[in-house]
Amino acid sequence: MKRRKFLKVILAFLGSITFVSFGNALFRLLLSAPAKAAESKKIVIRKTEVPYGGAKNVIWGDTAVVVINRPEKGLIAFSRTCTHFGCLVEFSKSRQKLICPCHGGTYALDGTVESGPPPKPLTSVPIKIEGETIIIG
Numbered sequence: 844m845k846r847r848k849f850l851k852v853i854l855a856f857l858g859s860i861t862f863v864s865f866g867n868a869l870f871r872l873l874l875s876a877p878a879k880a881a882e883s884k885k886i887v888i889r890k891t892e893v894p895y896g897g898a899k900n901v902i903w904g905d906t907a908v909v910v911i912n913r914p915e916k917g918l919i920a921f922s923r924t925c926t927h928f929g930c931l932v933e934f935s936k937s938r939q940k941l942i943c944p945c946h947g948g949t950y951a952l953d954g955t956v957e958s959g960p961p962p963k964p965l966t967s968v969p970i971k972i973e974g975e976t977i978i979i980g
């Protein structure tokens with residue numbers, strides 16, 4: 844085998860390996876991305892875990908969420924991340940509000956700002972009621 848032909852064979856071999864490696868990585872990336880997104884999309888809790896007039900904190904994907912069972916208005920869910928500087932708000936059963944421990948911002952149970960520095964309402968999180976379960980996400 845001549846030197847030139849040998850180099851062509853080697854380059855073709857290396858090119859094939861590179862192509863297969865990138866193709867494999869791309870294929871795995873495309874397959875895994877939707878699966879991960881689907882995993883973090885929904886979580887299910889029982890309705891009994893959120894008492895009337897109470898709330899339950901859950902983690903939905905990377906988001907801290909509070910699910911609230913509002914008297915006479917039903918279930919609702921929000922991201923617990925305060926819209927001021929990102930502290931996690933806490934549900935106050937006695938005051939029926941969400942309160943930020945960092946700078947005292949308060950939110951009504953519909954997520955709107957009632958007082959303090961938060962510039963905008965809490966981000967709502969979709970929920971769906973199916974029988975005795977609450978599907979979050």
Ligand code: FES
Nearest residue numbers: 925927928943948
């Ligand atoms: S971070 Fe919530 S009021 Fe400042």
